[in-house]
Amino acid sequence: MSGRAGRRGLDERGIVMLMIDEQMDSTIGKTLLKGQPDPLNSAFHLTYNMVLNLLRVEEINPEYMLERSFYQFQNNSTIPDLEEKVKVLEKKRDALVIEDEDNVTSYYKMRDHISKLSMQMQRFIVKPTYCIPFMQPGRLVNVIVDGADFGWGAVINFQKKTSQTIYMFLC
Structure with a gap:
């Protein structure tokens, strides 16, 4: 060989x-x-x-x-x-035998439901109607756009364009 x-x-x-x-x-x-x-x-x-x-x-x-x-x-x-x-x-x-499998299943379903509700709550919180009043100079914000995390920044200035629904934040 x-x-x-x-x-x-x-x-x-x-x-x-x-x-x-x-x-x-x-x-x-x-x-x-x-x-x-x-x-x-x-x-x-x-x-x-x-x-x-x-x-x-x-x-x-x-x-x-x-x-x-x-x-x-x-x-x-x-x-x-x-x-x-x-x-x-x-x-x-x-x-494998899982003790109290029914309890584990219900716990998993509850945790899944909690995560879905917290995602809905997050989408609700970040609507401009609710978050704009808090965008004051010096405020720390975590910038995430389309799933891309840009990290934390401090709000320096805020302007609202009157003709459009565009908000400009200088971080």
Whole structure:
């Protein structure tokens, strides 16, 4: 299993010639020959340029090349172990018993309802009718626009444009 075919599981045995130019203790030689081999882990990382180069050649199918790579071989060899782990975890999940499951369910529903109500209340509070009177110079405000949090700032000035419903805050 010394060559590429051995790493891919195609050869049961490989031939290695070991040429030693120094004296070696017998125990070191024994561990060298009978020890466990170093694990081979593919360092393959697909890049955009690799895909472009494969697409440039008409005879080569990039999907076929990737399926035949050592990296994919290693990933495919782990599938049975992962499937077994999934089965064990599913059995553990099915065996779980939650004490007072009805109480936990009702608690979860109440917490979910509270979070929905607080979101509605937040939308109500930030309406200009209610928040404009509080926008005085020196007031600290947390600026969030369309989900983007711009952090905290201090109100320096406030103006209302008369023709439009636009409010300008200098923070």
